[in-house]
Amino acid sequence: xxxxxxxxxxxxxxxxxxxxxxxxxxxxxxxxxxxxxxxxxxxxxxxxxxxxxxxxxxxxxxxxxxxxxxxxxxxxxxxxxxxxxxxxxxxxxxxxxxxxxxxxxxxxxxxxxxxxxxxxxxxxxxxxxxxxxxxxxxxxxxxxxxx
Ligand SMILES: CC(C)(COP(=O)(O)OP(=O)(O)OC[C@H]1O[C@@H](n2cnc3c(N)ncnc32)[C@H](O)[C@@H]1OP(=O)(O)O)[C@@H](O)C(=O)NCCC(=O)NCCS
Numbered sequence: 737x738x739x740x741x742x743x744x745x746x747x748x749x750x751x752x753x754x755x756x757x758x759x760x761x762x763x764x765x766x767x768x769x770x771x772x773x774x775x776x777x778x779x780x781x782x783x784x785x786x787x788x789x790x791x792x793x794x795x796x797x798x799x800x801x802x803x804x805x806x807x808x809x810x811x812x813x814x815x816x817x818x819x820x821x822x823x824x825x826x827x828x829x830x831x832x833x834x835x836x837x838x839x840x841x842x843x844x845x846x847x848x849x850x851x852x853x854x855x856x857x858x859x860x861x862x863x864x865x866x867x868x869x870x871x872x873x874x875x876x877x878x879x880x881x882x883x
Pocket of ligand 1: 839847
């Protein structure tokens with residue numbers, strides 16, 4: 737990702753997440769220590785380039801933190817998230833990360849199946865982490881051992 741990509745990225749994030757990141761949050765992520773952000777685009781027959789999916793993560797010391805992963809609705813269930821996740825886990829392992837961590841809504845069964853397929857397992861729970869969901873939905877903290 738480059739700064740020129742951020743408007744498209746932030747627009748997609750607003751469509752997908754209840755708690756979207758601001759444009760500035762994405763810009764800061766590009767400059768963050770250990771930060772990595774990758775996008776995947778496709779060329780529409782109309783000649784336009786469209787963002788199909790993205791991932792943002794950080795590698796700090798021996799931990800990888802996956803902060804964002806999303807795929808455009810019309811591109812889902814075609815292995816895109818698996819592709820970007822697999823490559824990102826490999827990059828983190830090359831940077832000597834020993835574990836990968838992330839947080840996910842307990843109701844996000846699609847994302848949970850994706851992570852479980854990749855060998856992530858629950859190590860904790862943040863109570864009421866998503867206050868915008870009624871009484872406050874819990875976040876599950878998942879971990880995968882990389883080495
Ligand atoms: C979660 C998300 C990134 C998955 O992207 P994707 O490209 O559709 O995922 P993949 O095609 O790589 O799916 C791989 C496997 O994960 C599981 N999976 C993915 N989405 C699923 C869903 N909606 N329901 C059930 N299982 C699902 C399946 O096992 C799937 O394999 P299969 O299609 O062969 O059954 C996508 O649905 C998304 O952007 N959701 C909104 C944003 C979000 O929730 N991000 C995660 C925040 S923690």
